[in-house]
Amino acid sequence: MTLTAVSTALAWRADPYTDALRSGRGPLFLHRQDGWLLPLEVERWCAAPDPADLTVLRRCRGAVLDIGCGPGRLVVALAALGTAALGVDVSPEAVRRTRRSGGSALCRSVFDPLPGEGRWHTALLLDGNVGIGGDPAALLTRAARLLEPEGQLIVEAAPLDVDERVEVRVADGRGAFGAAFPWSRLGSAALLRYARATGWRAAERWTSAGRPFVVLRRA
Structure with a gap:
């Protein structure tokens, strides 16, 4: 694991995040150095999949890897449908909650060695997780190595025209x-730029409940 991945993992194990997952509610924010706050939707993450999530679940095929699975709502829903699914998250509390709810999850960074590398059919980067590590190109490149050659990566973009890498x-x-820790936020246009630069093409785009999604496949 790189130093960046280590710092990110330690940050997400901090008490505010752990406490929020244990209670299932916020408030919780990403706090930028200039004082700007991004609200984190803890209650939604800890609930059952909402209608926008269901649009993603309907597009999943084969074995699914949920990168940054949080408390595991999507992993649990996929398991209930009989779909092989694994969540990975750097937060021990997120992994515990996923497992308690009936999902499978590992406490690891996406940049750690993972089971089934190169054989996953679908990978997910939802709820802002395209920001993991603060380096979108590195994350998209890593995701390509996790998927089979014909696999798909479903990514949720920010609902703004934004391209920022911040602490x-x-x-x-x-x-x-x-x-x-370092983090990124990408709107759809920025996401597609990084995707093209790392060998992906957009196979499908849609918006549900104000949340933009893109299905990426290898170019």
């Missing part, structure tokens, strides 16, 4: 902070 901390809005 953030997890915060609860009441004075508690985690460690700083």
